[in-house]
Amino acid sequence: MxxxxxxxxxxxxxxxxxxxxxxxxxxxxxxxxxxxxxxxIRNEVLEPGETVLDTYTVRPPYTEHTPPAAHEGPQYQLRVTTRSLEMWERSALLWRHPWPELRLVMVGPRLHIQHGGRDAGTMLLEQPGAAQEICGVARRYGVN
Structure with missing residues (x-):
């Protein structure tokens, strides 16, 4: 318009x-x-009664990644729901772990995620304060 x-x-x-x-x-x-x-596509993996709380853009792990075109949207996103934490690469689900099985540790601005005693990833989130927000949600839903 x-x-x-x-x-x-x-x-x-x-x-x-x-x-x-x-x-x-x-x-x-x-x-x-x-x-x-x-x-x-992303909402198909939600369980009945599960709701999406927020979605956070994750910076690519390597600086040689070229930024996506504006119409493609962010390449990597971490989606926070009432039951789980999900890692997406555009429309492809990379992993999904329930809150009780996770351990989250903040290391400066990075969020270190462990599942079953093994590393699921270290995320550098674009939004300021996103790591603190995710840790707060994790505490609310049973993560130590």
């Missing part, structure tokens, strides 16, 4: 506004469909 509003305020002819608005609307619709598809 911003394209249409800007075109009208600039006194552009209707055909020029339509020429700019149609590709913009198409790209927006396609992006929305991709986001909805990814959410649908």
């Amino acid at each position: 911003a394209v249409v509003g800007t075109g009208i305020r600039a006194d552009l002819p209707w055909w020029a506004v339509a020429a700019a608005a149609l590709p913009t609307a198409g790209l927006g619709g396609w992006t929305g469909a991709q986001i909805g598809r990814q959410r649908g």
Whole structure:
């Protein structure tokens, strides 16, 4: 709608506004469909009564990773639910562990995750304070 509003305020002819608005609307619709598809795939693994509390973007483990294109969204995400912690690479579930089986340790800004006495991963989360938030949720749901 911003394209249409800007075109009208600039006194552009209707055909020029339509020429700019149609590709913009198409790209927006396609992006929305991709986001909805990814959410649908992710929600299939939820158990009955389980809800998603939050999703955190994880920085790629190596600096040589090229950043994803804006329409692709973040490559790695840690999803926090009422029953488990999940690691996703876009639409692919890498692992899912129930809260009682996890041990979380904060090491500076990083979150070290252990499952069954073995390392599940060390995450560097993009959002400030995300590691503290996840540890708080973990305590609430039975992680020591």
